[in-house]
Amino acid sequence: MDQVPGSPQEPQDARGDDGLPGCYRHPDRPTGIRCTRCDRPICPECMVSASVGFQCPDCVRGGSGTGHAPRASVPRTIAGGTIAANPRLITMILMGINIAVFIAMTLDDGRLLGDLVMLGRTPPGYLPEGVAEGQWYRLVTAMFLHQQFAHIAFNMLSLWWLGPPLEAALGRLRFIALYLLAGLGGSALSYLLAAPSQPSLGASGAIFGLLGATAVLLRRLNYDMKPVLILLGLNLAFTFLWPHIAWQAHVGGLIVGAAVAFGMVHAPRDRRTLVQAATCAVALLAIAAVVWVRTLQLVG
Incomplete structure (x- = not known):
């Protein structure tokens, strides 16, 4: 310290x-x-x-x-969380989970990938099955999967850069909620807009959520917005111009992350916990509604 x-x-x-x-x-x-x-x-x-x-x-x-x-x-903290002695603990835990899953995937020759990747639906008789067949857990597990070393390296470097300042500003519990909801938002939009049989994986949705939350926090503190806006613009350009990137996950994570962060840092002090909990609940309900609507489209 x-x-x-x-x-x-x-x-x-x-x-x-x-x-x-x-x-x-x-x-x-x-x-x-x-x-x-x-x-x-x-x-x-x-x-x-x-x-x-x-x-x-x-x-x-x-x-x-x-x-x-x-x-x-x-x-x-500014969001009402308890100030922790180590503002990087949750970030390091999330990084550890991602790296551990990547190592496990590398050692099992891809079987774990088939069981955990985000898939909407596969043709009858094919394995693995997807979210539409009831495997909703794929919306969560896909957030911790990476196939290439460059993919996980870029995401973990981004998490290490964006995570600790947000963890310090929001508090551990709120930071966890932000990360998971942003990741789920990315999975949900990918499920809604991508081809049903197109696999989607990676922490990028959650990372874009942290980027959106950083922009919201800097605006709340009246800091210079130019650096984060430039970074956001470059990442969005890369998302849409580079082939084989699930842009839906990036955009979904960005929207949910920014919305949840806005509710957290702008909540009135006398009703802060209630407003923050309601913000997270509304975000989760919106994600569930998107998944439900898409599932009806695929199985109806």
Whole structure:
């Protein structure tokens, strides 16, 4: 953990390329947000949501500063989650699952792929069967499958880059919900629009969901949107121009990830948990509705 300056009034001279001051706990992270009590610059990982603005962890734990704001017993992230000592834990677990499944697929000569890949429906008499035949679990398992080394390498690098900042800003439980719902959104749209017998696999839907969530978070914090918008544009261009890419999964994950993140970071503080849970529930119901409609089309 980075060293915390001893005095609330200690000046912070670190400046980023855009002229913003660096977080007092993480000087290499430029930020435009300051603690409402001590006025020190704080990054998303250090922000603790308050009734007005955000506070730094020191002020929350020590009750420092003026005014009569109540001391919070547990520091909270911008989305209301608990601030974790290791903001990369869930990201590392997800990476570990993906890598373990990839190794298992490599060792079993493709049999695991046939059992877990996302398939809509296959012609009668063919194996494996698909989602339309009742194997709904494929919508989830496909999120953790990769065939080529370049495929999993690119997705895991993207997850390592996008995951920790979102995990720190949202909290672990909300980050897990975001990741899984975005991945399911990608599987659902692929199931709806792709050919029934076209297999779809990979963490790309969830990764695009994290990219959309990053854009929403930066907008919420009034950060410069140009870098993430450029990155998003390049990834979408690559999605539609490169052959053999399931663009449906990318777009579905992006839409669901951005929508869920919006509900999480814009939820009113007095009803935050309720609004966030309702946002996730609505997203899950929408995904289930898409799957149900497509299943009726395929078996009707």
